[in-house]
Amino acid sequence: MSLPSGVFQESYGQDMAIFRTKAHWVLLLAFLVLLFAMPLYSSDRILTILTIMGITIISVLGLNILTGYCGQISIGHAGFMAAGAYVSAILTAKLGWSFWAALPCAGLGAGLVGIIFGLPSLKIKGFYLIMATVAAHFIIIWVILQFQNITGGADGLSVPRPEIGGLVLKSKASYFYLVMIITCIAVYLAKNIVRTRAGRAFVAIRDNDLAAEVMGVNLWTYKLTAFFIGCVFAGVSGALLVHYYAYASTDHFPFMNSVWYLGMLIVGGMGSMTGVIFGVVSLKLLDEAVTVFGPMLAAIFPAIAAQAAASLGLILRGLVIILFLIFEPRGLVHRWELVKSYYRRWPFSY
Amino acid sequence: MTKFRLFFAVSLVVMLAALLVLPACTKETPAPTAATPAPTPPKTVTLYIGGTFALTGAYAEDTAAVLAGFEDYAKYVNENKKLAPWRTETFPADVKLEVLWRDDELKPEKALTIFDELKAKGMLVYRISGSQTALPLMNPLNDARIGATSMAAGPYLLSPPKTIFTNYPLYTDEMGAIADWYLANWKGTGKPRVAYLTADSASGRSIDIPEMEAYLTKIGYEFVGKQFVPMVPTTPPTTQLSWLKDNKVNLTLGFMINPGSQPTIKEAVRLGMGTNLDYKITFGFAAPSHLAVFAPAMGTLGDGVVVAGSYPPMDQAHANVPGIAFYNQLQAKYRAGKPVTHIMYLAGIVEAMIQTEALRLAALKVPADQLKPVDVLEYGFYQIKNLSTGDMTPPLTFGPSDVEGADVMRVDQDQNGQVVLLGNYPCHGIYKHE
Numbered sequence: 114m115s116l117p118s119g120v121f122q123e124s125y126g127q128d129m130a131i132f133r134t135k136a137h138w139v140l141l142l143a144f145l146v147l148l149f150a151m152p153l154y155s156s157d158r159i160l161t162i163l164t165i166m167g168i169t170i171i172s173v174l175g176l177n178i179l180t181g182y183c184g185q186i187s188i189g190h191a192g193f194m195a196a197g198a199y200v201s202a203i204l205t206a207k208l209g210w211s212f213w214a215a216l217p218c219a220g221l222g223a224g225l226v227g228i229i230f231g232l233p234s235l236k237i238k239g240f241y242l243i244m245a246t247v248a249a250h251f252i253i254i255w256v257i258l259q260f261q262n263i264t265g266g267a268d269g270l271s272v273p274r275p276e277i278g279g280l281v282l283k284s285k286a287s288y289f290y291l292v293m294i295i296t297c298i299a300v301y302l303a304k305n306i307v308r309t310r311a312g313r314a315f316v317a318i319r320d321n322d323l324a325a326e327v328m329g330v331n332l333w334t335y336k337l338t339a340f341f342i343g344c345v346f347a348g349v350s351g352a353l354l355v356h357y358y359a360y361a362s363t364d365h366f367p368f369m370n371s372v373w374y375l376g377m378l379i380v381g382g383m384g385s386m387t388g389v390i391f392g393v394v395s396l397k398l399l400d401e402a403v404t405v406f407g408p409m410l411a412a413i414f415p416a417i418a419a420q421a422a423a424s425l426g427l428i429l430r431g432l433v434i435i436l437f438l439i440f441e442p443r444g445l446v447h448r449w450e451l452v453k454s455y456y457r458r459w460p461f462s463y
Numbered sequence: 464m465t466k467f468r469l470f471f472a473v474s475l476v477v478m479l480a481a482l483l484v485l486p487a488c489t490k491e492t493p494a495p496t497a498a499t500p501a502p503t504p505p506k507t508v509t510l511y512i513g514g515t516f517a518l519t520g521a522y523a524e525d526t527a528a529v530l531a532g533f534e535d536y537a538k539y540v541n542e543n544k545k546l547a548p549w550r551t552e553t554f555p556a557d558v559k560l561e562v563l564w565r566d567d568e569l570k571p572e573k574a575l576t577i578f579d580e581l582k583a584k585g586m587l588v589y590r591i592s593g594s595q596t597a598l599p600l601m602n603p604l605n606d607a608r609i610g611a612t613s614m615a616a617g618p619y620l621l622s623p624p625k626t627i628f629t630n631y632p633l634y635t636d637e638m639g640a641i642a643d644w645y646l647a648n649w650k651g652t653g654k655p656r657v658a659y660l661t662a663d664s665a666s667g668r669s670i671d672i673p674e675m676e677a678y679l680t681k682i683g684y685e686f687v688g689k690q691f692v693p694m695v696p697t698t699p700p701t702t703q704l705s706w707l708k709d710n711k712v713n714l715t716l717g718f719m720i721n722p723g724s725q726p727t728i729k730e731a732v733r734l735g736m737g738t739n740l741d742y743k744i745t746f747g748f749a750a751p752s753h754l755a756v757f758a759p760a761m762g763t764l765g766d767g768v769v770v771a772g773s774y775p776p777m778d779q780a781h782a783n784v785p786g787i788a789f790y791n792q793l794q795a796k797y798r799a800g801k802p803v804t805h806i807m808y809l810a811g812i813v814e815a816m817i818q819t820e821a822l823r824l825a826a827l828k829v830p831a832d833q834l835k836p837v838d839v840l841e842y843g844f845y846q847i848k849n850l851s852t853g854d855m856t857p858p859l860t861f862g863p864s865d866v867e868g869a870d871v872m873r874v875d876q877d878q879n880g881q882v883v884l885l886g887n888y889p890c891h892g893i894y895k896h897e
Contacts, residue, residue: 157583158579161575161576165575165576258668261671266671267665267668268618268622268668268669269665360598362594362595362665363665364571364595365595365598403566404567404573405565407518424518427519
């Protein structure tokens with residue numbers, strides 16, 4: 114992170130800190146206060162949107178580690194979410210476990226599934242790995258549907274809401290807080306994971322796996338580690354989703370979600386935690402805008418009524434991703450960096 | 464700096480824990496307003512009907528017709544203050560109906576935010592667009608005690624009965640009706656062999672329950688197995704159809720929408736499979752494969768296909784059916800020059816009728832401007848008994864433990880490109896809910 118002029122770091126610890134100045138800490142605190150005060154002044158709808166955004170951010174953070182940092186493109190992320198979701202759903206609904214015990218198990222379960230489907234990454238990459246992860250999605254969903262006695266099959270499974278000391282987190286606000294706390298922890302963890310030895314190995318593999326191997330990076334270990342970590346995030350996200358719906362169904366994890374998650378990374382900026390947040394927030398807001406403007410369009414053009422709204426979301430999302438790929442492949446986070454650097458250097462920016 | 468961080472971290476943890484626990488105290492279940500004689504409200508009250516529609520995706524074509532049905536029915540009620548030509552009851556003169564809708568793209572998360580938005584706008588009734596959106600909305604609708612109509616009719620709606628009501632029989636009951644008809648006309652030796660040929664989706668797989676298989680076996684079938692076809696196949700389902708042939712299946716049962724059933728049957732014909740082809744087999748589908756769409760599109764290729772639980776075709780032969788006459792009236796009035804010919808237009812009218820009837824019944828007990836969703840559920844939906852839809856469906860009855868409106872259903876067959884009624888068959892309540 115670049116600093117305002119005149120700020121100097123005097124130790125390695127200071128240089129490595131995520132938040133390096135008091136201004137950074139104040140801004141963080143202000144953001145958190147604002148975020149956690151949202152239920153006080155927001156409607157149910159806004160809370161639902163933010164909760165879904167939080168859950169999606171956790172999942173895309175995992176995809177970012179796997180794809181953005183390690184370069185292992187996955188289009189099976191919704192499948193890994195489903196794996197975690199069903200681990201948690203089965204543990205809580207069938208075995209009576211507490212949500213708090215089931216949540217880490219969901220992450221671990223999805224992580225293990227990720228390792229299994231990550232094995233081909235040792236032999237294949239690029240387009241072929243994409244196909245392997247696509248297969249992973251369909252295999253996971255197929256397995257869930259087959260074990261009807263345990264998973265409920267196509268009917269799905271009614272899932273209990275999380276509880277704290279007998280209090281059920283049923284209200285929108287309480288689940289919002291739960292998701293936001295876990296999202297903050299996930300962002301913190303993800304940010305730090307990529308600053309570790311493993312994180313640097315991921316980047317080395319992404320940039321040139323042969324060179325990384327020659328330098329002593331164990332591809333086998335680190336590629337599978339990336340799959341494990343990425344899928345742990347997906348599993349936790351999937352578990353949060355089904356406990357929010359209070360119902361687990363394979364229909365909650367359509368294949369297209371995996372594609373949109375990748376789109377969010379493209380729009381936000383791959384290989385950046387801020388980019389993940391930008392990507393998720395912007396595409397989700399676009400989704401909401403389309404929902405509201407669709408009926409307005411239909412009112413303006415009554416002759417085509419419903420057709421005016423139909424597929425508008427798909428078209429706009431696709432268009433946004435294409436435009437970013439052409440005009441800003443480094444994503445919104447790059448624009449954000451440019452804006453920040455402009456203000457830092459003002460009035461001497463050029 | 465270290466002390467500052469420690470202080471920051473501790474206060475953050477305390478603050479977050481408090482925030483999490485405080486709002487956890489759940490809201491009380493809404494109670495209905497005490498019934499009072501309805502005085503005349505001072506000004507025109509606008510009540511909303513509609514809800515979430517899947518205008519993007521596999522159901523887009525069907526849903527666009529449903530929305531058109533809603534809009535035209537609302538216009539009819541507003542202009543005439545009548546509920547239907549065959550109904551004598553009137554709609555309150557000072558209440559105006561307005562259709563509120565949003566496209567949920569069949570995405571569960573979108574369905575939730577739309578629900579929150581429309582609930583905040585004051586919707587007292589709701590609708591859901593498909594299984595994908597029904598599952599996450601079941602609990603929020605029940606928590607808010609909002610009654611909803613449904614385009615999906617999976618057995619999950621019954622576990623336990625909640626607040627989503629269907630005008631179709633459940634898919635399992637539709638399969639049961641086809642099985643009844645086929646068995647009554649079985650002329651072969653031994654037990655007829657039956658298998659599922661159904662969409663690979665929650666709705667398609669919802670017929671794959673132990674009770675369904677047990678029912679088929681009990682009435683005299685030999686259950687052979689199941690084959691799944693993508694909801695909208697991208698390649699002909701040759702493997703699945705060949706499996707049916709290899710296993711000497713006589714009857715298939717399944718849920719498919721037209722973009723799935725049409726290519727499947729075309730491939731079956733290519734393989735020589737059909738009621739009048741070399742390999743004798745009958746394909747039976749649930750209502751979303753409406754023959755009124757299927758038969759004209761397929762011509763004689765679709766000969767012998769059977770569909771249960773659908774609506775009567777909107778053709779000249781059925782012009783005397785009150786519901787179809789009503790359809791023609793609405794088309795002439797509101798769609799002159801650009802008629803909606805899709806059968807799901809009838810579904811839109813029927814759903815709008817149910818929602819409007821619930822609002823009307825509730826407004827008899829509580830003034831329209833004071834209605835709450837729970838009033839419409841308790842005094843409206845639960846009180847709908849033998850609601851006549853002009854024979855578009857059988858009379859509909861709902862109650863706290865009865866979310867499946869119809870007790871009987873049509874079973875139709877495609878014969879030479881025409882929809883022919885085979886008879887009315889009862890719902891057996893095959894799915895045994897918790």
